[in-house]
Amino acid sequence: MIGIERAVGRLERAADLLAGIALIAMMLVISADALGRLFGAPLQGAYEFTAYYLMVVVAFMALPRSYVTGGQVRLELMERWLKRAPGNLWPRLVSAMLLAAFGVLLWFATEEALRRIAERETTFGVIQWPLYLSYLWMPLGVALLSARLALDILRPREAGELPETAATGGAE
Template sequence: MRHAERFVDVLERASDILAAVGLCTMMLIISADALGRLFGAPLQGAYEFTAYYLMVIVAFLALPRSYATGGQVRLELLEPWLARLPGGLARRGVALLSLAAFGLLLWFSGDEALRRIADRETTFGVVQWPLYLSYVWMPAGIAILILRLALDVVRPDAPRRGAARPDAARPDAAGVAGR
């Protein structure tokens, strides 16, 4: 089991690094395009490359690591009561429901990606970007997230490297954080 956890952790870190590189690249391209427009020479295809590739990479490749570290927005309204259930039942249930939902999303996004790759679809315009390559990133990010969710079903309370402590950002008894 530890090998599987390490493998998923490595995949999450790699996808997170790719998402960070995509975000920095997006910043540089948009800045260069804006500067080029100021001097009458915008970057051709900057919008398409940013919208069709980099935004998808940033959104879906950051998703698995965000879930693993607890970095996503969470509603913790019922968590104190659900945490009392034995055997991590609540966390396993949430992971199982999420696994089913993301499994369905992976099925449809993977099917769409395979169809677009088979069609070799490109964008219209001066620079014809191979649009079919942009469909790969959504199923890739979701597949890594599904691996993490499957591990959460099996071992809901397994410690994770880089995960935030659940009580780190919670306010104290007075309701004021950090005092």
């Protein structure tokens, strides 16, 4: 079990690194486009590349690690009382509900991505970007998040507790 948690953790960190690289690339592309506009030579396809590729990578590749680190908005309205349930029932129930919701999202996102890949859809314009490639990132990010949620059902963690410390009992 610890080996699976470590593998998922490595994939989460790699996805987060990819999201960070995409964010930096987005900044550079937008800056280059803005500078180009000052001199009358905007960067062709900058909007499409940013909107259809980089933003999607940033949003969905950062999703699993954001969940793991507790970086998302959390409602802790009744958590103090619900934590009293035996067997860590409350965090398992929350993870199961999230897994069900993201499982549905994963199903439809994968179905849509496969359809777009089969159609080889592209954008209109001067540069015809292969739009179908941008549909890969959502199922990948949601699948990785779903794997983490499944692990959290089996071995609940405290909010924001990193799996690398939870799996080893705090000793790395």
